[in-house]
Amino acid sequence: MAIEKPQTRVGIYLVLTLALSSVFYALIIGCGHLAGAQGMYVLGMMWSPSTAALLTCRITGKPYAELGFAWPRARWAWMAYWLPIVYAGVAYIVVWSAGWGRFGNPAFFSGVAKDFGWTNAPTWVLGVGSLLVFAIVGTIQGTASGLGEEIGWRGFLTPEITRAYGFTRGTLMTGVIWTSWHLPILLFADYNAGTPWWFGMSCFAVMVIGISFPFAWLRLRSGSVWPAAILHGSHNVIIQLWLTPITGKQGQITPYAIDEFGFMLALVAIAVAIVYWRKRAQLPAAA
Numbered sequence: 022m023a024i025e026k027p028q029t030r031v032g033i034y035l036v037l038t039l040a041l042s043s044v045f046y047a048l049i050i051g052c053g054h055l056a057g058a059q060g061m062y063v064l065g066m067m068w069s070p071s072t073a074a075l076l077t078c079r080i081t082g083k084p085y086a087e088l089g090f091a092w093p094r095a096r097w098a099w100m101a102y103w104l105p106i107v108y109a110g111v112a113y114i115v116v117w118s119a120g121w122g123r124f125g126n127p128a129f130f131s132g133v134a135k136d137f138g139w140t141n142a143p144t145w146v147l148g149v150g151s152l153l154v155f156a157i158v159g160t161i162q163g164t165a166s167g168l169g170e171e172i173g174w175r176g177f178l179t180p181e182i183t184r185a186y187g188f189t190r191g192t193l194m195t196g197v198i199w200t201s202w203h204l205p206i207l208l209f210a211d212y213n214a215g216t217p218w219w220f221g222m223s224c225f226a227v228m229v230i231g232i233s234f235p236f237a238w239l240r241l242r243s244g245s246v247w248p249a250a251i252l253h254g255s256h257n258v259i260i261q262l263w264l265t266p267i268t269g270k271q272g273q274i275t276p277y278a279i280d281e282f283g284f285m286l287a288l289v290a291i292a293v294a295i296v297y298w299r300k301r302a303q304l305p306a307a308a
Contacts, residue, residue, distance in 0.1 A: 024082060030083065030181050037073035041073055045062050045063070045066035045069065046206065049062045049063065049066065054210060055211060066206075068169030070174055070178075071173045071176070073173055088172055088176035088177055089243075089244060089246035093248055097243035101247075101249070101251040102251050104252060104255070104293075105259050106259050108293050109256070112286045113264045120272075121278040122269065123270070127269070130148070133147045137154070148267065155258050155262045156255075159258040160251070160255050163253070164254030167249075167253030168253075170253060171236075171246055171250040174198075174249070175246055176240070182195055188241070193233075196231075199229050199230075208222070215276045222282075224281075224283055224287040227287040230294070231293055232290050235252065235293055235294075236252060239252065242303060261281075
């Protein structure tokens with residue numbers, strides 16, 4: 022018999038997500054770092070929410086089509102792609118301008134020269150060229166891995182939790198759930214940026230809850246999970262592969278200011294959350 026009550030569907034989904042993710046928590050924590058099994062443990066963890074979503078659909082009778090697999094209008098895909106570039110770019114420009122970090126980390130340029138085979142290229146080519154490669158090819162790869170989370174968090178959870186609690190409460194709850202899902206590897210593995218755990222965890226939580234609003238808004242406004250997956254991929258690539266590595270340390274404050282565990286992205290995420298919360302009236306009536 023089909024289960025229609027969204028609270029029940031959400032409960033089943035969360036239990037399955039925890040059960041599946043715990044396998045990979047144990048593997049990652051056991052080896053102590055995210056690169057374990059050449060990153061396959063993390064990939065398995067990232068696809069646990071989506072696997073749980075598919076199983077929950079099977080158990081509750083929710084049609085798989087409601088997960089939002091249809092491709093959206095181009096405007097939503099482009100908005101999802103550019104949004105992290107804008108908010109992360111603003112955060113890092115503030116960091117560089119304030120002297121909390123230095124643009125142009127020599128270690129980043131030497132690493133790019135070696136990894137890309139551009140050993141004789143000038144520094145500006147290394148910077149611009151790596152940005153283009155990451156922003157185009159890297160985002161495609163990041164979207165593929167991010168889709169593993171997004172079929173779960175936004176494809177399944179966001180519509181159900183919004184039905185149950187409304188956009189504001191539902192999105193806040195999703196942000197808390199999404200944050201909690203990361204905590205085992207943040208606390209017991211090396212998913213951090215070298216700051217005390219309590220500081221990094223606090224900044225990460227604020228950032229994740231804040232950006233949950235554009236994730237949810239795009240999912241509900243477009244009717245598709247793909248903008249969320251693109252946003253996820255773009256966010257991870259622009260911050261983790263380019264902005265953070267190209268920022269050199271400038272005093273003890275740098276690790277506290279940059280990356281997903283620093284205060285600057287957390288502050289910008291609050292502003293982004295307010296913008297999309299104020300746009301909630303544009304969502305379809307069903308949301």
